[in-house]
Amino acid sequence: MRRPSEWHIGARATRRRIIMHVGPTNSGKTYNAMQRLQTAESGVYCGPLRLLAHEVYERFNSAGHLCNLITGEDRRIREDVYVPLTSCTVEMVPLNQKLEVAVVDEIQMIADPSRGWAWTHALLGLQAKEIHLCGEPTAIDLIKRICETLNEEVEVNEYERLSPLQLADKSLNGNLKNIRKGDCIVTFSREGIFGLKQEIEMQTGYRCAVIYGALPPETRAEQARLFNDPNSGYDVLVASDAIGMGLNLNIRRVIFETMEKFDGKAVRPLQTSQVKQIAGRAGRFQTAYAVGEATTLEKSDLPKLHRVMATPQDNLKSAGLQPTVSTIEQFAHQLPRMPYSQLLGQFEDMAKLDGRYFMCNFKDAKQIAERIEDLDMLLPDRYMFCTSPANVRDLIVVKNLYKVGAPVAV
Ligand SMILES: Nc1ncnc2c1ncn2[C@@H]1O[C@H](COP(=O)(O)OP(=O)(O)OP(=O)(O)O)[C@@H](O)[C@H]1O
Numbered sequence: 024m025r026r027p028s029e030w031h032i033g034a035r036a037t038r039r040r041i042i043m044h045v046g047p048t049n050s051g052k053t054y055n056a057m058q059r060l061q062t063a064e065s066g067v068y069c070g071p072l073r074l075l076a077h078e079v080y081e082r083f084n085s086a087g088h089l090c091n092l093i094t095g096e097d098r099r100i101r102e103d104v105y106v107p108l109t110s111c112t113v114e115m116v117p118l119n120q121k122l123e124v125a126v127v128d129e130i131q132m133i134a135d136p137s138r139g140w141a142w143t144h145a146l147l148g149l150q151a152k153e154i155h156l157c158g159e160p161t162a163i164d165l166i167k168r169i170c171e172t173l174n175e176e177v178e179v180n181e182y183e184r185l186s187p188l189q190l191a192d193k194s195l196n197g198n199l200k201n202i203r204k205g206d207c208i209v210t211f212s213r214e215g216i217f218g219l220k221q222e223i224e225m226q227t228g229y230r231c232a233v234i235y236g237a238l239p240p241e242t243r244a245e246q247a248r249l250f251n252d253p254n255s256g257y258d259v260l261v262a263s264d265a266i267g268m269g270l271n272l273n274i275r276r277v278i279f280e281t282m283e284k285f286d287g288k289a290v291r292p293l294q295t296s297q298v299k300q301i302a303g304r305a306g307r308f309q310t311a312y313a314v315g316e317a318t319t320l321e322k323s324d325l326p327k328l329h330r331v332m333a334t335p336q337d338n339l340k341s342a343g344l345q346p347t348v349s350t351i352e353q354f355a356h357q358l359p360r361m362p363y364s365q366l367l368g369q370f371e372d373m374a375k376l377d378g379r380y381f382m383c384n385f386k387d388a389k390q391i392a393e394r395i396e397d398l399d400m401l402l403p404d405r406y407m408f409c410t411s412p413a414n415v416r417d418l419i420v421v422k423n424l425y426k427v428g429a430p431v432a433v
Pocket residue numbers: 046047048049050051052053054055157185268269270271303307308309
């Protein structure tokens with residue numbers, strides 16, 4: 024694990040240009056990178072959410088730029104014709120293909136404790152002549168430090184926000200009746216979304232569209248269309264933090280229902296980056312609202328919002344890493360009878376890393392490994408199952424993983 028720069032021979036044999044597009048939300052970073060991608064003879068878009076991968080896939084195809092789709096749940100690959108472009112979630116990035124252009128969105132996610140490894144893999148392993156990295160300026164220093172180990176220069180394009188974002192000096196005073204047309208209220212639990220939708224519809228007479236991560240992409244696109252269409256009768260959006268990354272919606276004002284979120288262990292204050300991303304959805308360039316606004320539902324939360332929005336963000340320190348299947352195979356060779364979940368634990372304890380990297384947590388992988396332990400699988404298959412982006416907090420998903428795994432067992 025000490026020299027990830029040596030892991031991807033194909034990428035090391037490719038002369039790559041690394042171009043960063045950095046700036047605040049709604050500054051046109053992704054737009055500029057995507058303009059380049061759509062003219063490429065071959066290319067890939069790697070997004071942080073399947074919703075975004077799907078949006079890009081739809082947008083390219085409807086503009087006549089043929090594009091395939093690869094996400095954990097969905098593969099739409101045309102075999103009848105040459106398709107130059109692929110839109111995928113970053114975990115599904117095709118590292119075995121030689122490409123002209125790759126766009127890796129939300130590059131600051133490289134420091135995410137669980138998913139960061141996927142951005143690191145894409146950065147280290149893409150065999151593309153041009154790699155466009157879009158995201159927050161906090162990533163510049165880390166990307167440069169990693170690229171030094173690859174003998175690659177980094178070009179940096181900095182952007183300014185295209186339309187103003189104002190912080191309100193009043194909250195909604197806890198009263199949903201203060202909701203207006205064009206508002207998007209952001210909440211952090213799926214149950215909360217439907218309760219809130221019902222409450223708002225009852226108290227205000229506005230109809231609400233809803234968007235959250237687990238929604239099927241077609242339904243999400245339909246909900247976004249309803250909200251964006253001023254004549255649809257759906258004037259308010261109730262959304263989870265899934266709207267925080269990249270999506271372009273006609274939002275006048277973002278309202279934080281709360282400034283805290285349950286992170287799987289405890290209720291914690293929202294992270295600075297997350298708050299800025301979500302607030303930044305208001306007043307998107309070339310939408311119906313030239314100026315965006317952000318506020319909170321509760322009066323007591325408003326000073327927190329102001330404080331967080333004024334907090335400068337620290338530069339990222341290190342990038343997530345996860346062992347490749349061959350690294351795990353070599354390790355397993357030394358400990359032949361050890362159950363896979365324990366093997367992952369041992370690996371986590373023993374791995375030595377260069378200071379530019381940290382080991383992504385194996386929490387989810389270990390949980391899947393325990394669930395499918397009694398299936399007699401080849402190690403690469405087990406590795407694939409355990410690294411799949413399955414929501415392990417959903418018991419039905421975990422149960423189904425076992426069912427899907429059973430026919431793969433030898
Ligand atoms: N030069 C341009 N011409 C037309 N539209 C543009 C241009 N630049 C950006 N836009 C539009 O402005 C909106 C915001 O741009 P974009 O999504 O690229 O911002 P971003 O900086 O990547 O934002 P975020 O980080 O919030 O996702 C999009 O709807 C995009 O299509």
